[in-house]
Amino acid sequence: MARQGYSPTAVVIHWLIAVCIFFLFVSSWWMMGLPLPSDELTFRELPFQLHKNLGITLLAALALLLYVRLRHRPAPAPDRAARPWMHRLAAADHVLIYVLIVAVCVSGYLSSSYTRWGTTLWWLVELPDWADEDEAMNMLFSDIHLWTAWALLAVVAVHVGGALYHAFRNDGVVRRMLR
Numbered sequence: 001m002a003r004q005g006y007s008p009t010a011v012v013i014h015w016l017i018a019v020c021i022f023f024l025f026v027s028s029w030w031m032m033g034l035p036l037p038s039d040e041l042t043f044r045e046l047p048f049q050l051h052k053n054l055g056i057t058l059l060a061a062l063a064l065l066l067y068v069r070l071r072h073r074p075a076p077a078p079d080r081a082a083r084p085w086m087h088r089l090a091a092a093d094h095v096l097i098y099v100l101i102v103a104v105c106v107s108g109y110l111s112s113s114y115t116r117w118g119t120t121l122w123w124l125v126e127l128p129d130w131a132d133e134d135e136a137m138n139m140l141f142s143d144i145h146l147w148t149a150w151a152l153l154a155v156v157a158v159h160v161g162g163a164l165y166h167a168f169r170n171d172g173v174v175r176r177m178l179r
């Protein structure tokens with residue numbers, strides 16, 4: 001039978017991204033709850049590096065997902081699956097997910113650039129330290145990071161709600177992203 005859904009590569013990347021974002025959300029509140037760093041207390045170092053590394057890698061994975069799905073366009077979802085407004089809502093939600101992931105990652109990176117804490121990509125590659133320490137800029141991008149993260153959570157909730165709706169109808173839409 002001809003392939004109905006996304007390519008296997010797109011499916012694998014989609015689920016990696018989903019797990020990564022779930023982890024970034026859950027771990028960020030733990031990370032932010034740790035005591036501020038001092039000479040004796042450096043608990044934040046590992047979770048912050050992990051958070052930043054995962055976020056940056058996720059951005060690369062997102063670019064790959066976009067490339068793969070544009071090269072191998074999935075067949076349209078079965079017509080009986082949804083009404084036209086549902087197709088429009090899903091398409092808009094997908095675009096918003098892409099845009100917000102980029103916005104969350106870029107604002108997180110910029111926020112961190114205005115601190116004295118550098119980023120070493122997977123403890124291997126020192127990323128350039130191109131901005132001076134600036135508390136006001138750090139706070140600005142930190143706020144943008146937080147609000148775009150909340151907005152991302154909201155559009156992902158709509159996305160998962162839609163997926164659950166299709167799963168209960170068993171109309172073949174969720175299967176497109178499973179294998």
Ligand code: HEM
Nearest residue numbers: 024028032052055056104105108109111112142145146149
């Ligand atoms: C989709 C990816 C990401 C998600 C969902 C995410 C989510 C979050 C959340 C919810 C917080 C807690 C905010 C707060 O309580 O103030 C946070 C903090 C933080 N994140 Fe991310 N993040 C992502 C990617 C990144 C990236 C790529 C970087 C940097 C390279 C980054 C750097 C930071 C930093 C430095 C903080 C500490 C607070 C701040 O200065 O904003 N994040 N993140």
Ligand code: HEM
Nearest residue numbers: 017018021022069077094097098156160163173174176177
């Ligand atoms: C943080 C979590 C998630 C993110 C960021 C995410 C992101 C995305 C994106 C960007 C697309 C569109 C791909 C494209 O066509 O370019 C997509 C499609 C899809 N996702 Fe997710 N997703 C997440 C979680 C989930 C979950 C939990 C489910 C299932 C319960 C799911 C099921 C699907 C399905 C079925 C499609 C294809 C929809 C269609 O055929 O039009 N996703 N996802």
